[in-house]
Amino acid sequence: MTELIESDVLVIGCGIAGCTAALLLADKGVSVTVATRSQDPHESNTYYAQGGIIFRGNEDSKDLLAEDIIRAGAGHCSPGAVSILAEEGPGLVKKILLEKVGVEFDCSEDGELSLAREGGHSIPRIVHATDATGRSIEIALIKAVLAHPNIRLLTFHTAVDLLTPSHHSLNRLSVYEPPSCAGAYIFNRSTEIVVRCLATNTILATGGLGKIFLRSTNPGGARGDGLAMAYRAGANVINAEFVQFHPTTFYHPNAPQHLISEAVRGAGARLVHADGEPFMQHYAPEWKDLAPRDIVARSIHQEMLKRDISNVYLDLRSYIPTQRIRREFPNIYESCMKYGIDITRDLVPVVPAAHYFCGGVWVDKWGRTTIRNLYAVGEVACTGLHGANRLASTSLLEGLVWGKKAAEHILRNSHKYQSLHREDFPPWKDNGLETPDPALISQDMSYIKHIMWNYVGLVRTAPRLKRAIRELRNLEVEIEHFYRVTRLTDSLIGLRNAVRAAITVTDAAWKNKISIGCHYRE
Numbered sequence: 001m002t003e004l005i006e007s008d009v010l011v012i013g014c015g016i017a018g019c020t021a022a023l024l025l026a027d028k029g030v031s032v033t034v035a036t037r038s039q040d041p042h043e044s045n046t047y048y049a050q051g052g053i054i055f056r057g058n059e060d061s062k063d064l065l066a067e068d069i070i071r072a073g074a075g076h077c078s079p080g081a082v083s084i085l086a087e088e089g090p091g092l093v094k095k096i097l098l099e100k101v102g103v104e105f106d107c108s109e110d111g112e113l114s115l116a117r118e119g120g121h122s123i124p125r126i127v128h129a130t131d132a133t134g135r136s137i138e139i140a141l142i143k144a145v146l147a148h149p150n151i152r153l154l155t156f157h158t159a160v161d162l163l164t165p166s167h168h169s170l171n172r173l174s175v176y177e178p179p180s181c182a183g184a185y186i187f188n189r190s191t192e193i194v195v196r197c198l199a200t201n202t203i204l205a206t207g208g209l210g211k212i213f214l215r216s217t218n219p220g221g222a223r224g225d226g227l228a229m230a231y232r233a234g235a236n237v238i239n240a241e242f243v244q245f246h247p248t249t250f251y252h253p254n255a256p257q258h259l260i261s262e263a264v265r266g267a268g269a270r271l272v273h274a275d276g277e278p279f280m281q282h283y284a285p286e287w288k289d290l291a292p293r294d295i296v297a298r299s300i301h302q303e304m305l306k307r308d309i310s311n312v313y314l315d316l317r318s319y320i321p322t323q324r325i326r327r328e329f330p331n332i333y334e335s336c337m338k339y340g341i342d343i344t345r346d347l348v349p350v351v352p353a354a355h356y357f358c359g360g361v362w363v364d365k366w367g368r369t370t371i372r373n374l375y376a377v378g379e380v381a382c383t384g385l386h387g388a389n390r391l392a393s394t395s396l397l398e399g400l401v402w403g404k405k406a407a408e409h410i411l412r413n414s415h416k417y418q419s420l421h422r423e424d425f426p427p428w429k430d431n432g433l434e435t436p437d438p439a440l441i442s443q444d445m446s447y448i449k450h451i452m453w454n455y456v457g458l459v460r461t462a463p464r465l466k467r468a469i470r471e472l473r474n475l476e477v478e479i480e481h482f483y484r485v486t487r488l489t490d491s492l493i494g495l496r497n498a499v500r501a502a503i504t505v506t507d508a509a510w511k512n513k514i515s516i517g518c519h520y521r522e
Contacts, residue, residue: 003188003195004422007033007152009410010183010199012159012226015046016134016396017378018205019141020096020403026150028411033197034151035186037158037221037490041142042135045207045379046396048219049134050261050332052105053097053396055090057115057125062086064122069394072120072292073358073387074517076239081385084365084405089397092404093127101140105129106328118266118392119290126393131261131329134396158490159225160185160194160428162202162233162374169424179234181374182420185428189490194428200417201373201410204230204361205403208379209243209501213354214453217246217259223494224501226380230361231500236370238382239359240508241519244390245458246355247271247296250348251311252339257353260314260332262392265289267328268319271300271312272347278315279303294389294518297352301458304351313347352458356395358386358518359508367406373417375406388517432487441491444479448472448495448502456506460521465510472503 009025011018011034022032036043054065065086070077097103105127106114117124129136145151163183165174183199206226210218231237248260248271265271270278270289283299284291291299300312316325322344326333329343336343360382367375367383378399385398455468476499483496515521 006198007031009201010197011203013205014041015044017399017403019145020400021203021407024407026148032151035154035157039156041155042138046134047138050131050259051263052126052128052133052393054393055093055127057123060125068121069391072391076387078384081383085401089401092400101144103137103140116266118262120292120391131331156189158187158493160187162229164233171424180372187488198420204376204380205378206380208357210354212452212498212502214449215353217249217353217355223498225497228497228500236362238362240504241512242358242388244356244518245297245352247300247352248350249353251351255339269314269316272315300352311349311351314350316343356390358390366409367402377402377406434486436486436489436492441495448498452502468506
């Protein structure tokens, strides 16, 4: 018999946004279920965020921060979202991360928080935990989640689809009601049983979609699951063409792609060619190596095409003292040393890679989607904060702020929510009889990644986008048929979501004829 789980709130995903919402709700006596597809609950985009989180710089102001965000976002940012983050963000870093869960950020010798400057910021205002800020934040948050009596954590559970009365209820009169969400069907990867998770409110916190591209800084689960589920449920999705490519990921034929934090350039490192010659001054004379990421990534792409080279390099050795490199970037140092690159002595080979999704499920200032009782927070959501291109170190802060905003709205309106009728929602019916062939899934996933990288990557053209749309739509038809006749697996669920996320991004890129921010059309 299919398992049934009921709670006041279901949170899908457990990065900074999901954990923040879960903890603040649970503190007020709300029963919360948190589900993550990973066996290790720390595994999330948050965990891999090497850079920092915005705090408050010396002689800083909310207006100055807002100016930097809007400039990086190519003027396409939502003024309301920018104002909320600039007003509330730094205080929440102190209240939640420092005081509530005890994240240990780097401090100077006098005990004050060390402040760094990153690309697009006019002053130093970023706090770090060496070069593993996200890991420190995630470890502290998960520790608090695991210790909380009002939170049930489901690891190794992959969300299949959102439960929406208009689609799933046995009460067919539900189709006349406004679209709403009542939880989700979730696949227990250990038992291979699909669980009905019923909840009065559901919060999507599933992260991004970088893994639909051939090169990405994201962990394996970032394949657009939340975006695809919300799309199928009928939620509004906006700004999907804006996928930010991080300029500097480690390039080595035998190495997994890993991020070389922007903080390295913030500390003085320069982008150079093999002969040590810098080049960013030719593309961004004012900002040079600390220009907004879309400019830096396209500049690297242009240099690689112009010189017919496979990568460029980061030069730390000529600009940052060895002791400082070892002290501030120990994890990057160790990761590169595994492949024979000593960042205190050698140039570091780098290439751009898909990094952050600036679009997503449309939400208002409280994280509400266009579907009643469904919220979205973090990278899966589009608050409008990032506009056409994300400013460095705003993503963790956005997750913190809107995790808090969603929890606050749910608590304030708890008296308005109607109880669910479990008998209206049937157990999952698995029609799949065939055993999934991993080779077919792997091949289709590889096909998606190559299409997105070659046709919908850093530089887009009308012919490339047209071909991508045609090939992806044909592929989706095949994958949907495969999905209907095959037993569920996490990789099959991910493949179905990945092709839908890829089409969503490509379609938005096709419709937007104007180059802006990280959407660049030749």
